[in-house]
Amino acid sequence: MKLSIISFTENGKRLSEHIQKVLDKDMSVCLYTKCNACQNQESSSVSFVTVPVGNWARKQMEEKNALLFVGACGIAVRAIAPSLTDKLHDSPVLVMDEKGTYVIPILSGHVGGANELAHRIGEKTGAEPVITTATDINQAFAVDVFAKRNGLSIENKDGIVKVSSKILAGASVTMSIETGHTTTKKDCATRNHLPDAIQLIPYPPTEAVDIVITSEEGTFDTTILLKPKEYIIGLGCKKGKSLEEIQNFIQKKTEELGIKNQEIFALASISQKSKEPGILTWCQKERIPFFTYTAEELQKVEGSFQSSAFVKEQVGVDNVCERAALKACQEGGYLISSKHAEHGMTIAVAKRKWRIYFYDK
Template sequence: MKISVISFTETGQQLAERIRESMDGEAAVTLYTKCSRLEKKTVPAVDDSDADTICVRNSLSAWAGEQMAARHALIFIGACGIAVRAIAPWIMDKLHDSPVLMADEMGKYVIPLLSGHVGGANELAVRLAGALGAIPVITTATDLHDSFAVDIFAKRNDLRICNREGIAKVSAKVLAGEEITMSVQTGHLAVDETIPSGIRLCAYPPAEKVDVLIADDTEETFRKESAELLLQPKKYILGVGCKKDTDSAKLDLFLTKILEEQGIVIEQVAALASIDVKKEERCLLEFSEKYRIPFWTYTAQELQAVPGEFHGSGFVKTQVGVDNVCERAALKAAGTGGWIFLGKQAQDGMTVAVAEKTWKERIRMWL
């Protein structure tokens, strides 16, 4: 996660520095300021990403839009109204919004404003409050009642939420104290799992409409008529190779075009995979951050040991020590039982392959 912290006063700047220190390398934290006094005293007059604190020259709303487009977590140090007005034009929906938090400049309270569950703002608020000695102000109803939150359940089990309107319907029943029904594709519920009170498991396929249905999209029963909320395992892996300093927008366009041609939505992608020499490649990191997809890398030796037939290249082997990156990385990340769904595709120094993994995971009833 990349976190962008913006302050508006000298006191706020001091808190921003404490926030950065508190993360202790767990996340990349960049400090910004709109304080004119700091601009004159300590902050470079240019938008220099290598500076200790960056002075924001454009409007606060424009800055927020740029940060949210990059899927960074935002922390405003100041009044809630400042943050609300800044982010308002850029809010999309609860599955795609960046996590946004605010803290008062005295460090007394930390409040998640946006994307508390899926984006992790609630968890971040609790983490920061603990480090700062502040009070986390959590307002989401399921958290307040210590109830089952189906969107957190989906996130922790690496499940795609197919119809976000179903979240509210399921949560409403939970908060009303009503029982919710759930059907899980046969063989995919952990055998030792204790089912929380308030959840009733139904046979699969369900004989009647249930509240939550968890199944692969290839199953005939996986349709909106079967459940209020459809959850689907993320099963595709993108194996990617690229030239050094490939433009991020160019890679984004290439990969999303390939997915569209294959009928795969980005939310079905479980991971991005490549060779370890690319672990700091900006275009791959930005793609991972933008779409909230884990980025995994492997050594040349690990990739070379992957069994199978691949579109090898002698030139690639001389450069990175393995004859093929994209197909081998995709298959390595897919794990045992995975297979190549789409072989190597190349364009302008970029390569991609898509692997599909078997749905081996066991659903756990997280609370």
């Protein structure tokens, strides 16, 4: 995740620089200011914004960046309002006062991760996170958080409010999970505690159910349908490949396989690519996690791979894309598309064995 911070006063600018420093190892942080008094001050890390704040916010949101306004909530609300789409696609937006006392997520707290980011900033700066989402303050089951943690796509976003409202009213919700994809009885007994609000129903359900989780096609009488993100893209590339090149390369392969971006669980590569701009930008734009592994970790992955002596000489392992895709599957995954090379890039696709957890793995 890339965080863009905008300040409006000298105190706010200093606070933004402090936040950048303490978050340096966690994420990429870019600083901006609209403080006129700061315009002529020398700073290599802070960019002065000459366009209206709303224009700046629109550009950041189009790039799927997280936004932090160091200033009044009203400024943030007016700036982001014209660019809002829906709760599954909006950027996470937070507000912080210039003294660093409070940090408040105001948009995309769950799916976008604004609540989680507020806690992270609070831990690093001492600011108090002000969380207003009802499921959080009532410590209740949140279906959108549950979906995100389990790598599930939400097929009908309107169901989120209906399910959450039912839980907050004190009622239980029914859930039916495709057979073979819940955790084992041993896990359930030791650490996989079912939330009190959830009542499991055998799959396939024979009557109306609140939540259905399945990879199967079909029509279900359900309030919210969750589908597993089953595919992992393994990618290798020469340094400096552009976003457009990477995007077109991935799109060509996924269209060939009939895979939609919302079905992709993660993109995986070797650790040398952990800061590759084109890959990072694509993953952020699509909200797809990016996993990287060392050459030693990839070399230990078992299987039959298209080996390259040249690649091994360059990065220390004979194959990046196939090994990385399988490594990200953890266990039970398999390749559905082996290595394909084109224009200095390689790609492979694996299908993972998905499983539902009711706790943080």
